[in-house]
Amino acid sequence: MSRLSSRHLLGLEETSQEDIQLILNTAETFREVIDRTIKRVPTLRGITVVNLFYEPSTRTRISFELAEKRLSADIVNFSTSTSSVKKGESLRDTVQNIEAMKIDMVVVRHGSAGAPYFLTQCMDANIINGGDGSHEHPTQALLDMYTIRKKYKKLKGLRVVLVGDIKHSRVIRSNIWGLKTMGASVALCGPATLLPYDVEKFGCDVYTDVDEALDGADVVNIMRIQLERQQGGLFPSQREYANLFGITKERLKRLNRNYTIMHPGPMNRGVEITSEVADGKNSVILDQVTNGQAVRMAVLYLLSGRKGEEE
């Protein structure tokens, strides 16, 4: 099979094992391109991609932009601070005006869950979700799975622990759906106040004691504590979070011998992860960033040329 079942990438909850496999395998072929001296192939020549970022981003925005450049696409970068969104223009009017300029694909990051789906309802372009509210961040989970698969040569059967704000993290949600679809054993760990009320719907083991959660784990993927949510009083202090849930060198003794440390960034060093762990020999945090380009090249390539197709 060489075709994804959808012409958009909105999330991994509805994405099949075959589609995930196809993206990861295609990323493997693009991974080599980014190590070349001349990191460019003509794959998306003639295709125009708009990077529509309504929220701040370092990794996702730059990674998509580089992926598009390496595929020879034409690129437009949109940011709210320099657009007519500042004058009150709606999302629908903004994207319909952009589409009138004959663009083909949109990568969107937005603070509201469902914004990428909304775009599929008012545009013909292929839509890629670059993170929507607390809903999903599919390319982050795909690059996480790619990085894990590269090291262990498999995903099935690995024990992966996701630590942090289970309630609000879009990265955790996409990781849960993707990893479970690929046959990994997924455990969730975080303070009780940061667990969704219906956490059992994920079908994962759930822990509020990080030492228990880490026992026998192959991979620990540590999420940023979203300090902007601290005003809600969901945990008493950063110091308490660091003591109870922070991943320290001491806590690594509970993991399997060939363990892996991951973090999607940006990190709060000394809160959810110590520098010793983040920069340690089993950390693949910067490999995740490098691999992200190959995964995004694969997604762009697989969705391109399908503008306006019926779903």
Ligand code: CP
């Ligand atoms: N991992 C991630 O989404 O980082 P950015 O917010 O910097 O894009």
